[in-house]
Amino acid sequence: MYYKVLGKDSPSVDTVVLSSGLGGVHGFWQPQLAMLAEHFRVVLYDQQGTGVSQGVVPAGYRMEDMADELAGLLNELQIERCHIIGHALGGIIGLHLALRYPALLQSLVVVNGWAKLDSQTRRCFEVRQNLLLNSGVDAYVQAQPLFLYPADWLSDHHDLLEQERQHQVAHFQGMENLLRRLEALMTSDLTDSLSQVIAPVLALSSKDDLLVPWNQSVSLAQALPHGEHQQMNYGGHAMTVTDSETFNAILLTWLQAHSRQPQPPFSSLNPTEIPWPKH
Numbered sequence: 001m002y003y004k005v006l007g008k009d010s011p012s013v014d015t016v017v018l019s020s021g022l023g024g025v026h027g028f029w030q031p032q033l034a035m036l037a038e039h040f041r042v043v044l045y046d047q048q049g050t051g052v053s054q055g056v057v058p059a060g061y062r063m064e065d066m067a068d069e070l071a072g073l074l075n076e077l078q079i080e081r082c083h084i085i086g087h088a089l090g091g092i093i094g095l096h097l098a099l100r101y102p103a104l105l106q107s108l109v110v111v112n113g114w115a116k117l118d119s120q121t122r123r124c125f126e127v128r129q130n131l132l133l134n135s136g137v138d139a140y141v142q143a144q145p146l147f148l149y150p151a152d153w154l155s156d157h158h159d160l161l162e163q164e165r166q167h168q169v170a171h172f173q174g175m176e177n178l179l180r181r182l183e184a185l186m187t188s189d190l191t192d193s194l195s196q197v198i199a200p201v202l203a204l205s206s207k208d209d210l211l212v213p214w215n216q217s218v219s220l221a222q223a224l225p226h227g228e229h230q231q232m233n234y235g236g237h238a239m240t241v242t243d244s245e246t247f248n249a250i251l252l253t254w255l256q257a258h259s260r261q262p263q264p265p266f267s268s269l270n271p272t273e274i275p276w277p278k279h
Contacts, residue, residue, distance in 0.1 A: 007037035019090030024050030031244035
């Protein structure tokens with residue numbers, strides 16, 4: 001998979017790994033990079049079948065496969081422990097990673113995520129599927145901002161959104177990959193597994209998120225042994241972009257609070273050795 005490593009270059013510095021949502025590309029995190037690189041080693045990557053990480057996503061693709069792919073990348077980079085910051089699908093990857101490779105996670109931030117798909121989120125995903133299948137790529141891309149951003153932000157950034165639409169249509173990676181990734185996300189259900197997550201987890205929501213109701217983050221935090229919930233009042237699904245100043249402040253406070261704390265030995269974190277996936 002394609003990746004970038006930025007920021008501090010010291011073994012004493014914590015590593016932060018950024019995992020994007022359904023789009024899967026590392027560029028989503030641009031508003032966070034300067035802040036994070038000032039304090040941490042930062043790893044970004046394009047998920048399999050997205051961006052520069054080209055290739056066909058196989059039939060039967062699962063969220064567990066996405067977690068294994070990220071674990072393989074971390075193994076390649078010789079990263080033994082890190083913070084994972086995941087947006088929506090990226091946060092679900094983080095939760096699966098916490099279950100399959102618990103020793104890897106120092107902490108996890110799940111941005112606008114969930115344990116099991118909510119009916120409102122399903123409705124939005126089904127609309128997007130229908131647009132892609134019945135109206136084509138341009139209609140799918142044109143509608144996408146409606147699910148991500150608040151109405152006033154959409155109005156104020158019309159020209160930028162039009163430029164992004166043209167770029168995304170021109171560089172669309174393929175319908176089959178997107179549909180298989182979306183199916184993996186929609187069928188993931190962690191309801192019965194969350195009690196096994198030992199890492200500290202911040203479930204961060206936005207109150208005006210159209211795609212993922214904020215109460216899904218509340219339920220997620222409550223089901224986790226070491227879960228916390230924080231809420232932003234504004235920003236929509238992509239508040240990382242629309243109110244990056246507030247988001248970055250919350251993120252930095254969380255990361256600093258969970259950096260370099262004494263950890264249990266590896267054997268107690270992961271009593272059953274799980275082999276690294278081939279990368």
